[in-house]
Amino acid sequence: MYGRGVYALRDVSLTIAKSDFVFLTGPSGAGKSTLLRLLLRQEVPTGGTVAVGGHDLARLSLRQVQRYRRTLGFVFQDFKLMPDRTVQENVGLVSRVLGETSVQQQRRVYQVLKWVGLQHRMNAYPVELSGGEQQRVAIARALVNEPSLILADEPTGNLDPDLSLEIMNLFRDINARGTTVLVATHDRELIRRVARRTITLDHGRVVEAG
Amino acid sequence: MHWIRYSFREAGRALWRQRGTAALSVLTIGAAILVLGGFLLASVTLDRAMARWSAAAEFSIYLRDDITPDQRSAINRMLTGSPLVASRDYVSREEALKRFTRDFPDLAAGLSGTAQSPLPASIELRLKPQRADAAAVDALAREMRPAAGVSDVRFDRRWLERLARMAAAIQWVGWGLGAVLLLAAALTVATVVRLSLHARRDEVEVMQLMGAPLGLLRGPLVVEGILQGGLGAALALVVLGAAFAVGQHQLAADLGAILDPSLVAFLPPSLWAALVAGGMVVGGLGGVLAARHVR
Numbered sequence: 001m002y003g004r005g006v007y008a009l010r011d012v013s014l015t016i017a018k019s020d021f022v023f024l025t026g027p028s029g030a031g032k033s034t035l036l037r038l039l040l041r042q043e044v045p046t047g048g049t050v051a052v053g054g055h056d057l058a059r060l061s062l063r064q065v066q067r068y069r070r071t072l073g074f075v076f077q078d079f080k081l082m083p084d085r086t087v088q089e090n091v092g093l094v095s096r097v098l099g100e101t102s103v104q105q106q107r108r109v110y111q112v113l114k115w116v117g118l119q120h121r122m123n124a125y126p127v128e129l130s131g132g133e134q135q136r137v138a139i140a141r142a143l144v145n146e147p148s149l150i151l152a153d154e155p156t157g158n159l160d161p162d163l164s165l166e167i168m169n170l171f172r173d174i175n176a177r178g179t180t181v182l183v184a185t186h187d188r189e190l191i192r193r194v195a196r197r198t199i200t201l202d203h204g205r206v207v208e209a210g
Numbered sequence: 211m212h213w214i215r216y217s218f219r220e221a222g223r224a225l226w227r228q229r230g231t232a233a234l235s236v237l238t239i240g241a242a243i244l245v246l247g248g249f250l251l252a253s254v255t256l257d258r259a260m261a262r263w264s265a266a267a268e269f270s271i272y273l274r275d276d277i278t279p280d281q282r283s284a285i286n287r288m289l290t291g292s293p294l295v296a297s298r299d300y301v302s303r304e305e306a307l308k309r310f311t312r313d314f315p316d317l318a319a320g321l322s323g324t325a326q327s328p329l330p331a332s333i334e335l336r337l338k339p340q341r342a343d344a345a346a347v348d349a350l351a352r353e354m355r356p357a358a359g360v361s362d363v364r365f366d367r368r369w370l371e372r373l374a375r376m377a378a379a380i381q382w383v384g385w386g387l388g389a390v391l392l393l394a395a396a397l398t399v400a401t402v403v404r405l406s407l408h409a410r411r412d413e414v415e416v417m418q419l420m421g422a423p424l425g426l427l428r429g430p431l432v433v434e435g436i437l438q439g440g441l442g443a444a445l446a447l448v449v450l451g452a453a454f455a456v457g458q459h460q461l462a463a464d465l466g467a468i469l470d471p472s473l474v475a476f477l478p479p480s481l482w483a484a485l486v487a488g489g490m491v492v493g494g495l496g497g498v499l500a501a502r503h504v505r
Contacts (some may be wrong), residue, residue: 040419060423069421080412084227092412092422099212145420 008034009045009204016182018148021175022210023191024184026201032184034149035201040074041065041183052149073142073179077154079134081126087113087137088122094144112140116170132163139170150174152183156190168194224406225436229309232438233401235395235408235496240449242391243489247450249384250479256377258473263370269335269347271354272362275303277331281359288357289335296336322410330361332486344371392492395442399435399496406434407500414504428501434493439442439493443486451476 009031016022024032037043038050044058060068081090088109095105113119116136126134135155142150156164168190175181185191191198200208225232289295307327309317321328351363414427454476
């Protein structure tokens with residue numbers, strides 16, 4: 001709940017199973033991003049519980065929040081790539097956070113870039129890549145620490161329909177390896193074409209749980 | 211270890227990325243350290259001069275014309291037992307006249323007709339600078355003045371005391387001005403580092419969401435401040451050194467009349483290190499102020 005009695009999410013009760021692929025949809029202001037922020041533990045709910053893997057996120061200490069986030073991957077609509085760093089450095093940011101040696105970093109970064117089909121652009125800067133390639137770099141960055149849960153907020157919002165489908169196929173492949181995927185999007189056509197479980201929010205409430 | 215390497219690499223990258231604003235911050239710290247260093251240089255030079263002048267200052271015991279050998283022996287014993295006295299010279303009446311004639315030839319003409327030197331014999335003392343504080347010298351004068359055979363005791367200390375008070379005042383003004391400028395410098399660094407944080411906000415957000423420890427997020431900001439402080443202080447030392455060299459060269463003739471050239475030396479390396487360390491601490495403090503915004 002925000003101040004002055006305005007609810008971002010209300011009476012939301014949801015369970016997402018391990019290794020599930022779920023779309024979160026609804027109009028702007030429905031509460032999709034807020035739900036993702038709760039799962040990223042950027043926010044804590046004013047009431048109720050958000051639990052991941054049996055842990056109530058609101059009860060985690062700062063260190064536990066850091067450890068928890070290392071088990072997540074996330075993808076933004078605007079990619080959030082560092083413009084002054086190469087593809088390799090952008091993807092390697094996670095390994096750096098994990099304190100890996102540069103040899104370990106390079107090996108892991110190469111593997112994940114190969115998986116998203118960008119190993120040949122390792123030394124390119126984001127500005128030299130197309131929108132679809134930039135999003136694939138962002139996905140590689142999300143995958144590099146082998147997360148158990150991937151959260152994506154409008155990951156195809158800046159892409160054309162063909163590229164959007166290409167990115168969704170990547171998410172499907174990730175999910176096929178056992179990673180839980182939660183994608184927030186308002187693109188109904190894309191949801192129809194990918195055909196996975198869909199949770200629809202409107203005015204902060206669940207109106208359809210798939 | 212990788213945190214430290216990462217912090218230095220990122221801080222260096224941030225400094226290069228916003229080299230314009232970073233230069234402003236470096237110059238601000240440099241100006242503060244320059245002022246502080248200038249006062250320190252003046253203070254160190256005055257301290258050296260005071261020590262030399264204190265050691266050279268004459269403490270003269272004038273002897274009565276009718277002093278007996280026993281009274282002279284007693285005075286010598288008193289001086290031998292004093293912890294203040296480094297050395298002493300007996301100046302006979304004839305020697306005193308010879309010196310007067312040499313130092314004041316115009317006035318000496320008036321004394322040329324006298325059969326005997328009208329000047330009294332004296333004992334000139336060199337005092338130990340580390341022991342010859344005002345109270346100890348006063349005590350020695352009080353002890354010697356009533357001794358049998360002594361006509362007067364003189365010590366040219368008053369102007370030294372005035373100089374010491376002036377040196378202390380210069381030091382206080384320097385510390386006060388330096389403290390204000392350093393505070394301003396720390397706030398400038400904090401602002402510049404916050405600008406750097408703003409430029410890196412996406413990266414910081416991404417790293418927070420990756421679960422990066424606070425140290426990894428804040429470290430580069432603190433190191434950025436430390437580097438700015440260190441660079442500023444180093445720059446200040448170079449400017450101060452250059453100004454000192456030019457000033458010493460140009461004022462050599464004037465200074466030579468007042469000061470022994472050997473007293474005028476640049477700050478010792480221990481003070482260079484202290485100034486650079488001080489700059490780094492001030493810069494680091496600015497970095498810490500900025501880093502507190504990352505939670």
